[in-house]
Amino acid sequence: MSFDPETVAAFVDSELDDLTARRIEREAATDTALAEEIARHRALKSRLAAHYAPIAEEPIPDRLRSLLAVDDKVDTSLAGRRDARRTRFGAIHWGAIAASLVLGLTIGLRPWMPAADVATEGGRLIAAGALADALDTQLASNQPGDAAVRVGLSFEDQAGRYCRSFESRSLAGIGCREGDHWQLERTLRRQARGAYRQASSGELADVAATMMAGEPLDGAAEQAARDAGWEHSR
Amino acid sequence: MRFEEELVELLPRLRRFARGLVRHASDADDLCQAAIERALKSRDQWQQGTRLDSWMYRITRNLWIDERRAAGRRGFHSPIDDAVTQVAGDGPADVEAGALRGDIDGAMARLPDEQREVVMLVLVEGYAYREAADILELPIGTVTSRLARGRETLMFYLGEAA
Numbered sequence: 001m002s003f004d005p006e007t008v009a010a011f012v013d014s015e016l017d018d019l020t021a022r023r024i025e026r027e028a029a030t031d032t033a034l035a036e037e038i039a040r041h042r043a044l045k046s047r048l049a050a051h052y053a054p055i056a057e058e059p060i061p062d063r064l065r066s067l068l069a070v071d072d073k074v075d076t077s078l079a080g081r082r083d084a085r086r087t088r089f090g091a092i093h094w095g096a097i098a099a100s101l102v103l104g105l106t107i108g109l110r111p112w113m114p115a116a117d118v119a120t121e122g123g124r125l126i127a128a129g130a131l132a133d134a135l136d137t138q139l140a141s142n143q144p145g146d147a148a149v150r151v152g153l154s155f156e157d158q159a160g161r162y163c164r165s166f167e168s169r170s171l172a173g174i175g176c177r178e179g180d181h182w183q184l185e186r187t188l189r190r191q192a193r194g195a196y197r198q199a200s201s202g203e204l205a206d207v208a209a210t211m212m213a214g215e216p217l218d219g220a221a222e223q224a225a226r227d228a229g230w231e232h233s234r
Numbered sequence: 235m236r237f238e239e240e241l242v243e244l245l246p247r248l249r250r251f252a253r254g255l256v257r258h259a260s261d262a263d264d265l266c267q268a269a270i271e272r273a274l275k276s277r278d279q280w281q282q283g284t285r286l287d288s289w290m291y292r293i294t295r296n297l298w299i300d301e302r303r304a305a306g307r308r309g310f311h312s313p314i315d316d317a318v319t320q321v322a323g324d325g326p327a328d329v330e331a332g333a334l335r336g337d338i339d340g341a342m343a344r345l346p347d348e349q350r351e352v353v354m355l356v357l358v359e360g361y362a363y364r365e366a367a368d369i370l371e372l373p374i375g376t377v378t379s380r381l382a383r384g385r386e387t388l389m390f391y392l393g394e395a396a
Contacts (some may be wrong), residue, residue: 006382013356015363044389045357051338052358055253056246061263064245067270068238120360 002027003034012041014121046118046128050171053118053125053187117149117171118184127175127182135164135175135182139226141219152204154222155212162230163211165204172204174211177230185211237277240286241270247359248290254354255298255347257339265301269294291359291369295351302347341391349384352377357385 003011003024010016011024028035117131127135134149143151152165163176163185175182186207208216217225248269252262272293273280280289342350355366356377363381367374 006378009382009385010363010378013363040389041385044385044392047392048338048353048357048388049360052250052254052354055250058246058249060242060245060249064249064263064266064270065242067267067274068242120358122360124360 005037008034008037009041012038012045042119042129045120049118049120049125050187053184057186117168118187121181125184125187126178127184131166131168131171131175132182135166136230137226139219139222141222153208153216154225155208155216156214157211158213160213160232162225163208165208167204174204174208237280237286238274241273241290244287244290247287248294251291251354251359252294252298254342254358255295255350257343265294265298268297272297288365288369291355292371295370298351299347337392341388344391345384345387349380349387352380353384353388356381 007016007020008024011021014021016024024034024038028038117127117129119126119128126132131149134147134151138147138149138151140151140154149166149168152167154162154164157163157176161176161178163174164182165174166172171187173187174185176185177183186204188203245266249262249266252265252269253259256262256265269290273290280286342353345353351370352366355361355369356363361369363374363377367377370377
C-alpha cells in the first residue's frame with residue numbers, strides 16, 4: 001500500500017483533493033490491502049454514526065426546551081415535527097402495498113466498499129455504500145427475499161422529494177432524495193438480529209404516512225422514478 | 235429566526251454530541267443545559283453571520299473540559315464499565331441491543347478526552363477537519379493526529395469488522 005494511514009482516513013472523510021482521491025480510488029480497485037483498509041474505516045464510521053443517530057431523534061426534554069422559552073406546544077423532535085405536519089392521510093391501505101418478492105437486481109457493488117451504509121455530510125446522515133446502492137436501484141416489487149437491504153415504500157413527501165423506507169439487518173429508516181444522495185430522515189436501530197421485526201415496519205409505515213403527499217408509488221411509478229434517477233422530469 | 239429558535243433547532247445534534255462526550259443521558263442533558271444557559275448569558279459574544287452551531291459546540295465542549303478538570307482535581311474518575319449496564323433494558327432484545335451498544339460506548343469511554351471529542355465531531359457530527367479544529371481551537375495537525383489515534387483505539391476494541 002503506497003498511502004499512509006492518515007491519507008486513507010482522510011480519503012474516507014472526504015478531506016483529500018480530487019486528484020489524490022481519484023488515485024486512491026483507482027488503486028483500491030486492484031490493491032486488496034488498501035481496499036480492506038478503506039472498508040475498515042468506512043465500517044467504523046458508519047457504525048458510530050448509526051449508534052449515535054437515534055439520540056438526535058429523541059424528543060427534547062422539557063427542561064432544555066423551557067430554557068429557550070419557545071412555545072411549549074412546539075415539539076422539536078423530528079418525529080414531532082412530522083406529526084405536526086400530519087394531514088389528511090390517516091387511512092392509507094398499507095395492505096395493498098405489500099411487496100412481492102421475485103428476483104433482484106445484481107447491484108454493481110464495488111467490493112472494496114462493503115459495510116458503510118451510513119455516512120455524514122455537514123452533520124446530516126446520508127446513505128452510503130450498499131444502502132445507497134439499494135435505494136438507488138432496488139425495486140420493492142422486484143427484490144430477493146434475502147436482500148441485505150429491503151426497500152419498503154417509495155413515495156413523494158410534502159416537499160416534493162422522493163423518499164423510500166428500508167430495512168437492513170442493523171438499521172431501518174427512511175431516506176429522502178436530496179441532490180445526488182439519500183438523506184436519512186428517520187433511523188431505527190434494529191432490536192433483534194436476523195429476522196425482520198414486523199413492529200418496526202409498522203412504525204416506519206406510520207412515519208411514512210405523516211411525511212407523504214398523496215399515495216405511495218405503485219410498482220410502475222417506482223420503476224419510472226428509478227429509471228429517471230429519482231429526479232422529477234418536470 | 236430568533237436566536238432561541240436557532241438554538242432549539244440545534245438541540246437534537248447538541249444532545250447527541252454531549253451524549254458522546256459524557257455517555258449518561260442525564261449527565262449529557264445537564265451539560266446541554268449548562269451550555270444553553272451559558273449561550274443565553276453570553277449571546278452578545280456570538281457574531282451574527284458566523285455559525286451558531288460551531289459556537290454552541292465550542293461552548294459545550296469547553297464546559298465539559300472544565301468539568302472534567304474540576305473532577306480530576308477532586309480525584310474523581312467516572313467508572314468505565316457501567317456503560318453496559320446503564321443502557322441494557324429489561325427484555326432480551328433490549329439486553330442484546332444494550333450489550334451491542336455497550337461495545338461502542340465502552341470503546342468510546344476508553345478514549346482519552348482529547349481523542350473522544352475529535353472522534354465525535356468528525357466521525358459522528360460530520361464536521362470537516364478544519365471546522366473541528368476551529369471548534370476545538372486547535373491546529374488542524376493536532377486534530378488529525380488525535381483522530382488517527384482515536385480511530386486506532388476504536389478499531390482495536392471494536393474488532394476488525396468494526
